[in-house]
Amino acid sequence: MARVVVDVMPKPEILDPQGQAVANALPRLGFEGITSVRQGKHFELEVADDVDDATLAKIAETFLANPVIEDWVVRRVDA
Amino acid sequence: MKIGVITFPGTLDDTDAQRAARYVDAEAVALWHADADLHGVDAVIVPGGFSYGDYLRAGAIARFAPVMRSVVEAAGKGMPVLGICNGFQILCEAGLLPGAMLRNAGLHFVCRDQWLRVENNTTAWSSRYEQGAEIIVPVKNMDGRYTASQATLDELEGEGRVVFRYVGVNPNGSCNDIAGITSANGRIVGLMPHPEHAIDALTGPSDDGLGMFYSALDAVVTA
Numbered sequence: 612m613a614r615v616v617v618d619v620m621p622k623p624e625i626l627d628p629q630g631q632a633v634a635n636a637l638p639r640l641g642f643e644g645i646t647s648v649r650q651g652k653h654f655e656l657e658v659a660d661d662v663d664d665a666t667l668a669k670i671a672e673t674f675l676a677n678p679v680i681e682d683w684v685v686r687r688v689d690a
Numbered sequence: 691m692k693i694g695v696i697t698f699p700g701t702l703d704d705t706d707a708q709r710a711a712r713y714v715d716a717e718a719v720a721l722w723h724a725d726a727d728l729h730g731v732d733a734v735i736v737p738g739g740f741s742y743g744d745y746l747r748a749g750a751i752a753r754f755a756p757v758m759r760s761v762v763e764a765a766g767k768g769m770p771v772l773g774i775c776n777g778f779q780i781l782c783e784a785g786l787l788p789g790a791m792l793r794n795a796g797l798h799f800v801c802r803d804q805w806l807r808v809e810n811n812t813t814a815w816s817s818r819y820e821q822g823a824e825i826i827v828p829v830k831n832m833d834g835r836y837t838a839s840q841a842t843l844d845e846l847e848g849e850g851r852v853v854f855r856y857v858g859v860n861p862n863g864s865c866n867d868i869a870g871i872t873s874a875n876g877r878i879v880g881l882m883p884h885p886e887h888a889i890d891a892l893t894g895p896s897d898d899g900l901g902m903f904y905s906a907l908d909a910v911v912t913a
Contacts, residue, residue, distance in 0.1 A: 621792075625837065626863070628797050677747055677783065679790040680837055 615658045615667055616686045619676040620651035651681075691716045691907055694731030696761070696777075698723040698752050702739030703774065703886060710886040711735070714903040726756040732910040733770040733814075734761055736777030738830075738884060748791055748833045749779035758784055770814035770909045771878045772902065775831055778870070778880030787871055787880045788846070789838030794831070795863025801830040803895040804883050805857040806869050810850050813872045814909035815879040818901040824857055825898035827888040829869075834862035834882040836871075846871055854881050877909070 621627045627649050634648035654675055658667070667685045676683035693711040695718055697704045708718035719731050723741075728734065741752035752758065758780070765771045765786055773781035781787045794800055805826050808819040819825070838846070843865055846852055854870035862882070870881025885899025 625792065626795060626835075628795050628863075629793060632797060674750065675746070677750070677790050679782075679788075679839070680792060 613658050613660060613662075614688050615656040616688050617654040617656065617667075617671050617675050617683060618651060618686075619654070619671075619681050619683045620649060622680060622682055625680050691910055692719050692729075692731040692733075693717070693903070693906065694719045694721040694728055694734045696721045696723060696734065696736050696757055698739070698741035698755060700740040700743055701737055701776070703737040703884065704739070706884075706886040707735045707737040707774065710889045710899065710903050713889050713900060714907055716903070716907060721757055723752070723755040723757050726760045728757070728760050728764060733772070733906045734764065735886075736761070736771065736773040736780050737886070738775030738777060741776055741780065744776075744833070747779075747783070748776060749781075749783040752776075752780045753784040762786060765873075765878055768875065768877050770906050772815050772906070773878075773880035774884055774886060775834075775882055778882055779833065781878065781880045786878050787873060788842045789836055789871070791833045791882075792835040792837050793833050794861070795835055799830070799832045800834065800861045802828070802861065804829040804859070804861060804869075806854045806881075806883060807857045808853070809855050810853045810872065810876075812850075813853055813876040813879050813905070815872075815902045815905050816853050817905040817908055819905075825888075825901070826895050827883045827885050827899045828895065829861050829883040831862065831882055834864065836862075836864035836868045836882070838865060849874070853879055854883070 630648040630650040671683040695707045711718040856867045885902045888894040888899035
């Protein structure tokens with residue numbers, strides 16, 4: 612088994628009001644110096660050894676992310 | 691004339707959509723997400739709600755339901771399909787309509803009566819309206835901000851495929867004030883507002899929504 616991480620983020624040109632709300636809250640909480648926040652999704656998959664990278668990319672592109680609005684990155688990590 | 695209305699786990703507005711179909715003297719046929727059989731219907735409504743809890747993204751899981759494979763196949767042959775709210779999100783995820791829906795720009799769930807302008811009265815679901823008519827129907831959603839690439843928006847605008855546009859207030863920050871769009875052949879329409887909640891002045895702000903269901907009758911009869 613391998614652990615695979617898929618990070619999904621709104622495309623740079625997509626307005627991210629949730630990220631903005633987080634960014635706007637930080638100074639109110641006393642945290643200074645944070646100029647921007649973007650909010651996305653992080654998936655951790657436990658994957659059998661015979662699942663290849665092409666399959667993982669297809670999972671990310673066709674299901675975990677919507678390529679109209681989101682970018683995605685697949686990484687294999689040490690469990 | 692049979693109008694099928696799909697129920698997914700988490701669908702809310704199937705009963706109102708069935709009622710709207712009956713209001714125009716169509717037979718409302720309940721379709722189940724796990725059943726690929728469309729039971730001989732002439733048109734399909736994908737109603738609103740929170741299918742599969744909107745987990746992952748609104749509509750992302752519903753589009754893999756067995757019934758949706760049949761809807762995509764039937765739509766390819768020209769069957770009229772109407773996606774309302776969550777149904778619109780599902781049609782976008784299924785690739786039947788271009789673009790995607792994002793969280794409302796104001797981050798609030800919006801629920802209000804909303805004015806819309808009919809921008810295209812040649813689709814299967816809008817032919818009973820006057821071009822440019824303004825109608826009032828409820829809108830109620832969390833993820834209603836229609837978004838598409840600039841190229842897609844240019845294509846939709848250039849081909850007259852924006853069917854309904856918000857008038858006055860844009861409730862969710864959608865691109866170009868878009869409330870609803872259609873497929874290239876005009877048979878598939880998706881919109882965020884809820885025509886099925888505006889079919890009788892007793893229970894809605896107007897009966898302006900009825901025109902969409904009457905339009906589908908014409909589309910099937912003339913097809």
